[in-house]
Structure formats: C-alpha cells, structure tokens
Amino acid sequence: MKNIYTHLAQKLKEKLPLALATIIETKGSTPQVTGASALFSSKGLLEGTLGGGILEADAQKKALRALKEKTSFLSLFSLKEDVSSKEGLLCGGDVRILIDASPEKYKDVFRVLSRSLRQRKPGILAVFINEHPEEKASLLRFWIEKKERYGTEFEKQFSFFQEEIKDVFGQGKPRLLKIRDNILPGKAMNNLLFLEPVFPLPQLLIAGAGHVGHALAHLGSLLNFEVIVIDDRPEFANEERLPDADQIIVDDIAKAVGKFPISSDTYVVIVTRGHRHDAAALRACISSEAAYIGMIGSVRKVELMRKEFLEEGWATLRQFGRVHAPIGLPIQSETVEEIAVSIAAQLVQVRSQIQGKTKESK
Numbered sequence: 001m002k003n004i005y006t007h008l009a010q011k012l013k014e015k016l017p018l019a020l021a022t023i024i025e026t027k028g029s030t031p032q033v034t035g036a037s038a039l040f041s042s043k044g045l046l047e048g049t050l051g052g053g054i055l056e057a058d059a060q061k062k063a064l065r066a067l068k069e070k071t072s073f074l075s076l077f078s079l080k081e082d083v084s085s086k087e088g089l090l091c092g093g094d095v096r097i098l099i100d101a102s103p104e105k106y107k108d109v110f111r112v113l114s115r116s117l118r119q120r121k122p123g124i125l126a127v128f129i130n131e132h133p134e135e136k137a138s139l140l141r142f143w144i145e146k147k148e149r150y151g152t153e154f155e156k157q158f159s160f161f162q163e164e165i166k167d168v169f170g171q172g173k174p175r176l177l178k179i180r181d182n183i184l185p186g187k188a189m190n191n192l193l194f195l196e197p198v199f200p201l202p203q204l205l206i207a208g209a210g211h212v213g214h215a216l217a218h219l220g221s222l223l224n225f226e227v228i229v230i231d232d233r234p235e236f237a238n239e240e241r242l243p244d245a246d247q248i249i250v251d252d253i254a255k256a257v258g259k260f261p262i263s264s265d266t267y268v269v270i271v272t273r274g275h276r277h278d279a280a281a282l283r284a285c286i287s288s289e290a291a292y293i294g295m296i297g298s299v300r301k302v303e304l305m306r307k308e309f310l311e312e313g314w315a316t317l318r319q320f321g322r323v324h325a326p327i328g329l330p331i332q333s334e335t336v337e338e339i340a341v342s343i344a345a346q347l348v349q350v351r352s353q354i355q356g357k358t359k360e361s362k
Contacts (some may be wrong), residue, residue: 003198003201004039009110019067022196023035023050023095024074025176027094028094031055038056040064058077066100070102071101072099073135074098074135079093098127098194117200120263120265121200122198124146124198125144126195133189144158173197202226203263203267205230205260205266207230209231213269214242215340216271216343221244226246227244229242230256233250262289268285268290270282278297278305279308282323291351291354292346294346296339297325324350329346
C-alpha cells in the first residue's frame, strides 16, 4: 500500500467528503498496529486498512456517521468477544481509533507532507487531540519535517516535546502522549498528542521492462516499494503497460541507471533483455551504496561476468560478492510470474534484515 497521506492529498483535490481513520493506540493482540490508517467516503473504504474483519466494519460505520454529522470521533473498539460469537474468534485486544471527519481542513499539511516524501525527506505528522464526551473529538494537525535545526514555529508549538519527537524519529514508531496543555478551544476530558513518523518508501529500481520487469513492478507496488522502471523501448516502458510504476524512464538503460540517485534505500533489480545490457546496467551501479543489487542470469553467465568485471577492474571482489546473482530465492521458479515472486521474496527478506539491523542499533 502506498502512503495513505499522499493518496489523501490527491483525493482532496476532488473535493469529496472524506473521513480519515487512524489507530492511535492498541492494547493486547490486534489485527493492525498503531499508525495504521484507512480512508473512507460515503460509499465505504477507499484506501488503507485498519485490519479488516469486524473491526474495520465497525470503524466504517463510525466513519460514515462522522461524515454525515461532520463530527470527529475518538472511539475505543474492544476485540474481546466471547468465543461463541457468531462472527468468530477475535484478537482479544483493544483499539483506539481517531476518525477525522474533516481532513480537508488540513489539505496544506498533507500537501507539504507529500512534497517532503517526494523529496525523500521523512517527518512526523503531529496531531493534537481534545477528547470530549460521547466519543467526540477535536483536533489540530502539523507536519514536522526532519531537520538539523528547527525554527521559531517549531519551538512555539513543540518546545515541550523535543525529546519525544527525537525518540519517535529514532525508533520509527508512533507515540501517543497525554498532555497537560490544551491548545484547542473548548473544555476537554483529555488532551492528547499523537506523533506518527512518516518515511519515504524504499525505492525499487527495475532495469528492464520485459516480462519479468512487468510482473515485478506489480509485486513491488503491492509490497510497499516506490517503483521506478527503466527501459530504452517505449513500447515496453509506458504507463498503459506499467500502471503500477511510480516513475517510468525511457532512455539508454545503463546511462539512466548511472544517472539515477541511488541511495542506501534503493533496491536495484537488473532484468534486461540480454547479457550486454545486464552487464552495462550492473557496471553503472555496482559501486553504489544500494541496499540491494540483483541480476538475472544462469550460474554460468554470472561466473563469466564476474570474471570479466574483476579482470577489467570494474568491480572489486567485495563489490561483486554483494550482487544477488543468480537473482531471487531458490524456489525452483520456472515461469515469469514465479521468477518475479522469487525476486520479490528476496527483496522483502533483505529489506527486513536491514530494518532489523537498524532497530538493533538504536
């Protein structure tokens, strides 16, 4: 799923009534984590998920009521139904969901958030919440882009929460704070601050828009990658054929790979139409700091290419050793779709390993 706030910013341009539901707190076993969001219209779910099943159905009812009454809610949903419930077993935990009935009030916040993500800049979506009787709520949103130093506006609104904001950036996890001060008008039962870190999606750079590249672009989008496809053939690299790609580059493959700003958050997959193009694309990125580089090909082809790269001085032994080639997990894949699945599985595996190491170092 692509970032829901980017989707919301686009939807707000259509000026349709929308309700944004966000899980701000969980206790016990729940179908989704804190920060999970879903976007609803009067016709039902548009984007995102709160975990599906009974919880999402109940939240949708509350969202439709919020749209009808133009009232935001902060509701507690209990998942502790009896095992004899006709709906079946539930998780057994509790979920607090904030349902914003008027996200259009903060269209500028979501617009700036989307711009930050396009520029590959993370930030925190901060929401001040006043909890009122009968589950009603009022709220105020801010976008805090991660910077080395913050100006007076930040100091004015968030000077008391600098340590918490630093911690949220460091841990990469949302945090709900109960605060003393009320910055919103009106008396409230509770004053809360929800800090949600929002990061750019990792980039999946696919060199080659053939059959495997086409299938992988779809899987990569489903797996929360920002998908970029490069090919020199416009009949292969176009929006109609690659509807799941976020960016399509029609250019010489090696040249385009070399010009692309590959970072430690970029996953490069080389699946061009031939050995010569594969080698050129690999040469263009093998010395980069990419999180992952994978290249399609047989064991013999990879060994011949390895020998050439080392003899010509195009790569060190260490650089070639980090290339996943032959590409993909060994699942005995044969068809195009199976090959794409094996590559996608390896991407998820490497991404999880990197994220795990990052968490351990914090």
